[in-house]
Amino acid sequence: MTARRKRLLLLLLGLALLATATALVLQAFQKNLVFFYTPSQVLAQEAPQGRSFRIGGLVEAGSLQRGGDGLDNRFVVTDQSQRLSVHYHGLLPDLFREGRGVVAQGRIDREGHFEAEQVLAKHDENYMPPEAAAALRQASALPDPSTEAAP
Amino acid sequence: MTVELAHLALMLALSLALVQAVLPIWGASRQDAGQRERALSLAVPVAVAQSACVTLAFAGLLFALGENDFSLRYVAEHSNRRLPLPFRLSAAWAGHEGSLLLWLQMLALWTLALARWGRSLPAPMRARVIAVLGMVSAGFISFTLLNSDPFERLAQVPPDGRDLNPLLQDPGMIFHPPLLYMGYVGFSVAFAFAVAALLDREFDPAWARWSRPWTLAAWSFLTLGIFLGSFWAYYELGWGGWWFWDAVENASFMPWLVGTALIHSLAVSDKRGGFRHWTLLLAMACFSLSLLGTFLVRSGVLSSVHAFASDPQRGLYILALLTLAIGASLALFAWRAPRLAAIPAFSWLSRESLLLLNNLFLLVSAATILLGTLYPMLLEALHLGSISVGPPYFETVFVPLMAPLLTLAAAAPFTTWRQTAPARLWLQLRWPLLAALGLGLLLSLSTLHSMQAALGLCLGLWVLLGTLWHAGHALKPGPGASLLQAWHRTPRATVGMWTAHLGLAVFVLGVSLVRTLEYSQDLRLNVGRSATVGDYQFRLAGLTRRDGPNYLAARADIEVRPARDPQAKPVLLHPEKRFFPVQAMPMTEAGIDRGFSRDLYVSLAELGADQSWGMRIQVKPFMSWLWCGVLLMALGGFVAAADRRLRLAGRTQACAQQAQGLPLALSPQGARA
Numbered sequence: 035m036t037a038r039r040k041r042l043l044l045l046l047l048g049l050a051l052l053a054t055a056t057a058l059v060l061q062a063f064q065k066n067l068v069f070f071y072t073p074s075q076v077l078a079q080e081a082p083q084g085r086s087f088r089i090g091g092l093v094e095a096g097s098l099q100r101g102g103d104g105l106d107n108r109f110v111v112t113d114q115s116q117r118l119s120v121h122y123h124g125l126l127p128d129l130f131r132e133g134r135g136v137v138a139q140g141r142i143d144r145e146g147h148f149e150a151e152q153v154l155a156k157h158d159e160n161y162m163p164p165e166a167a168a169a170l171r172q173a174s175a176l177p178d179p180s181t182e183a184a185p
Numbered sequence: 186m187t188v189e190l191a192h193l194a195l196m197l198a199l200s201l202a203l204v205q206a207v208l209p210i211w212g213a214s215r216q217d218a219g220q221r222e223r224a225l226s227l228a229v230p231v232a233v234a235q236s237a238c239v240t241l242a243f244a245g246l247l248f249a250l251g252e253n254d255f256s257l258r259y260v261a262e263h264s265n266r267r268l269p270l271p272f273r274l275s276a277a278w279a280g281h282e283g284s285l286l287l288w289l290q291m292l293a294l295w296t297l298a299l300a301r302w303g304r305s306l307p308a309p310m311r312a313r314v315i316a317v318l319g320m321v322s323a324g325f326i327s328f329t330l331l332n333s334d335p336f337e338r339l340a341q342v343p344p345d346g347r348d349l350n351p352l353l354q355d356p357g358m359i360f361h362p363p364l365l366y367m368g369y370v371g372f373s374v375a376f377a378f379a380v381a382a383l384l385d386r387e388f389d390p391a392w393a394r395w396s397r398p399w400t401l402a403a404w405s406f407l408t409l410g411i412f413l414g415s416f417w418a419y420y421e422l423g424w425g426g427w428w429f430w431d432a433v434e435n436a437s438f439m440p441w442l443v444g445t446a447l448i449h450s451l452a453v454s455d456k457r458g459g460f461r462h463w464t465l466l467l468a469m470a471c472f473s474l475s476l477l478g479t480f481l482v483r484s485g486v487l488s489s490v491h492a493f494a495s496d497p498q499r500g501l502y503i504l505a506l507l508t509l510a511i512g513a514s515l516a517l518f519a520w521r522a523p524r525l526a527a528i529p530a531f532s533w534l535s536r537e538s539l540l541l542l543n544n545l546f547l548l549v550s551a552a553t554i555l556l557g558t559l560y561p562m563l564l565e566a567l568h569l570g571s572i573s574v575g576p577p578y579f580e581t582v583f584v585p586l587m588a589p590l591l592t593l594a595a596a597a598p599f600t601t602w603r604q605t606a607p608a609r610l611w612l613q614l615r616w617p618l619l620a621a622l623g624l625g626l627l628l629s630l631s632t633l634h635s636m637q638a639a640l641g642l643c644l645g646l647w648v649l650l651g652t653l654w655h656a657g658h659a660l661k662p663g664p665g666a667s668l669l670q671a672w673h674r675t676p677r678a679t680v681g682m683w684t685a686h687l688g689l690a691v692f693v694l695g696v697s698l699v700r701t702l703e704y705s706q707d708l709r710l711n712v713g714r715s716a717t718v719g720d721y722q723f724r725l726a727g728l729t730r731r732d733g734p735n736y737l738a739a740r741a742d743i744e745v746r747p748a749r750d751p752q753a754k755p756v757l758l759h760p761e762k763r764f765f766p767v768q769a770m771p772m773t774e775a776g777i778d779r780g781f782s783r784d785l786y787v788s789l790a791e792l793g794a795d796q797s798w799g800m801r802i803q804v805k806p807f808m809s810w811l812w813c814g815v816l817l818m819a820l821g822g823f824v825a826a827a828d829r830r831l832r833l834a835g836r837t838q839a840c841a842q843q844a845q846g847l848p849l850a851l852s853p854q855g856a857r858a
Contacts, residue, residue: 037530044533048545059553059582063560066578070571088573104709104793124707125790125799128771139575 068139073111073118081142089118089148090137098132111136111148122150129155188257191245192336198238198289199326205231205319209312210384228312229300235322236293236300243290246277246335256342259283259335265348265767267735271359276349278362281499282335285325287362288479291370292322299374299399306395313381314374321373324506332498348767351736357417365410365437369475371403372440375447376472379465380514383521390526393454393464398826400451400468401681404444405822411437412815420775425705425786425803427811430579435558436478439551443471446547448822449540452678457602459537461525462518463544469514474551476507481558532604539597546590553582584637591644591693594686595651617654621647633701641697649690656683681825685818692814698807705803709793718802721785722748724755725798731761736772738763741798743776745785760800762789784808 070088071081081087089111097110107122109132120138130136130153140150208231212224246259250273255261263276263283278287296318303311329335375396382392414437419427428434447467454464480503531537557574564570599605599613625643629635633642659675662668706718715724724744731740739762744755758776765772775788783806790799 040533041530044538048541051545052549055549055553055586058585059556062578062581063556063574066575066581068573068575070573100793104795104797104799105707125801128773128790 072113072116074113074116076118076142076148077116083142086139086141086151088137088139089120090135091118093130093132093134093136095133111138118148120148120150122153124153126153127155131155187245187248188254188336188338191242191248192334194238194241194245195326195330195336198235198242199323199330201231201235201238202319202323202326205235206316206323207319209316209319213309213312213384225308225312228315232296232315232319233300235319236296239286239289239293239322239326243277243286246283246286247274250274250276253346255344255346256338257335258337258339261339261343261346263349264346265735266345267767268346268349268354269734271356272349272354275353275359275362278366279349279353279358280335282329282333284362284366285329285333286335287366288370289322289325289329291363291366292318292325292373294367295371295374296322307389310381310385310389310392310395313384314377317377317380318373321377321510324509328499328502328506332502348735348765351763351765351768351770351772352422354735355417355421357413357421361410361413361417364406364413368403368405368407368410369437369440369478371399371406372444372468372471372475375400375403375444375468376510376514379468380517383465383517388521388525390454390458390461393451393461396468397448397451397455398828400444400448401822401826404441404448405819405826407437407441407444408815408819408822411441412812412819415815416812419808420777424773424788424801425775425805427808430557430576432558432562433482435554435579436481439554439558440471440474440478442547442551442554443467443474446544446551447471449543449547453537453540457529457531457537458526459529459531460541462522465518465522467544469511469518473507473511476503476510480504480507529603531602534600534605534607534610536597536600536602536605539593539600543590543593543597546586546593550583550586550590553586554579557582588640588644591648591689594689595648598652598655598682598686613658614651614654617650618647621650635701638697638701641693641700645690645694645697647690648686648693652683652686652690676830677828678825678830681821681823681828683821684824685821688814688817688819688821690814691810691817695807695810695812695814699805699811702806703804705801707790707799707801709797709799711795711797716802717748719804720748721804722746722751723787723802728798733763735767736763736765738774739789739792741776741787741789741800743787745778756785758785758787760787760789762791779809781809782807 068086068088069082070090073089073091075081076089091111091113094110094112094117097108099108100106101108105123105125107124107126108119109122110117110119112118120140122138122140134155137154138148138150139152139154140148143149205228208224209228212221212228215221215224249257249260250264251270253260253264253266253273255264259280259282260276263279264273268276276283278284296315299311299314299318303314306314378392378396378399382388382396411434414434415427418429419425447464450460450464450467453460480500557578561572561574564572595617596610596614599610621643625646626639629639629642633639659679660668660671662671666674704719706716708716708718710716710723710725712725712728715722717723722745724746726742726744729740729742731738741758741760743758743760745758746753746755756778758778760776761774763772763774764770773788773790775786777787778785783804786803786805788801790801792798
């Protein structure tokens, strides 16, 4: 084999590796994108069934109920126009408060409730998760909430 | 008054930086020897003066924070009288303006280091490197002065400050940002070397050797910085998580991956004169990613703990700086690169080819992370919807890319430059290979029952045993050479490589074990009650009130005993729930018992109506291995950076040519990296 042909072979091998990696990456990317919906969109059946997605909005005041072992949490997330009931088993984050912004990731169960796998509330009192702010803006309940982030 | 002086010093620094950026390059291109000499001899003094001015400005901000000068907007927004002094000082990098000043301070430190330890470089080269650093410095100082002035006074002085975010009131805050920035900014030195080499009409191939120790040091600092961030998140933020594939973490991880590729390809450029174009491009990519990281974190496009309140102008300025740096350096590259010599030929199995593969895998993984990080922002910016890319994406992609990389890491040191006979490589590697496969499969199939753990263990053991095998061969006392002599003959760069590769192995083993064996449970406990989680029994023995200087806190005493032996002497954990009145913010301080083979981890959630505390209990086997592994990697980088051959590189150019001719085979007399 000449040196030239060897180099060509090496190049082809590299390209093949690169192509495999790209295919792998794009496939994983497709599978793991998490889309975001507002409660209004979820209730309008726009959210996917059987796939995990994110919702955001405010935790409705007075809606938090704790079940049996104190780890079963039920609350309502609202964009001031539609209400979506959420169930989460586990510990709520430090800054989870009624009347404050929240983002949850999970899926819709058969009865149309949102079963959360993860609840996120950010680290600053002034801070509203951008997704939650967007949900409220979309429902045009707030003109333009401050999206100031924590240091 | 001090503050005004500091402000003045920063303005002075800007003018000095402009001189530093222009004068040496102009000087180096002069034909007239006297003129040239004078201009070049001014480069270092100007750079030192510029760095001193930046240091004065930074000291001014520290002074204002220490003195509680709330007439400064920055101090009023990030500090408080009751905040302990170390945290008041570390508030210097808690906000946008201050952290830019920290960036500049780190650049000043690197510039001073170059002035002090760069004497062995040829004068025109050093002057050009200093000039490029001057350009970077000028860009950042003007940004600071024009639109993020930390020395802005308030018209009305508030009686007290708004306090530092409670999350940041932690020793991690004192060390993590400076070290991380030391690494980020250090890559601007690697960048400066690349640009300086291109600016030179007679491209000097020795630039790779000169650049190596600086790049290695920057890489090691970045490793330490990332380590501290992750370590801090583990005990403070993360409820036991240590890496979240958060955009800011990714922003520091991408330059790390490309930097890792760079230190490996620099070795080829240094030893063989190969990969020259490639190495230059990598150095530029590395610096661009560091700038991108700064942009991502500072511009406020990200929502995370690291994002500061900010206006879009700032993001635009950094973006402009980024475009300028990338554009100008690529243009220079396109103009000058065709003059570089061709790559010396090498066979499909050689150290060059394996290092090329190493670079390929590292770059592809950096690219996949870039995709996952930037794509959601792009969609958001174009109003095409809001998505997030979660950890599952990064994990599915990253692991298959790392597996071949780890396979190479153990094998590459055994290969020789230019050409290696496959049969010979097999003969040298069969024992560690068989041992790693056997031991890994045995362990994982007998006790762990997981394919992923099997893969991780085999790879980790392979790198561990392969590296030890290599070190053992190199240090084997032969006839007429004792172990001590063999050790003295081994270059520090090789010792650094061993240390870093061992660190990588320990890290991989730790990650595989903790991911397979960890378990966690959320539960509620009343005082005096206990719960069994896995192999351990956790008892909430008591609760005490423990207020700090600026917070109120409840501290739980938790006794942990092995479930099988309830009479054993307990391990005590003290998780806390803190409340910070100034910012009305609760905080969770985890109680952790670290051990060689497991971490016990308890974090308190909230007090329930029935006086029970919600808590998350986690058992994390071999967590410490992960940290040790990363520390070893950083140590390896520092050891290699301190290699005498590299430091004296400028004086002994002859040895570069000498090394090129030598076939570097692995022999009992010692392997050379």
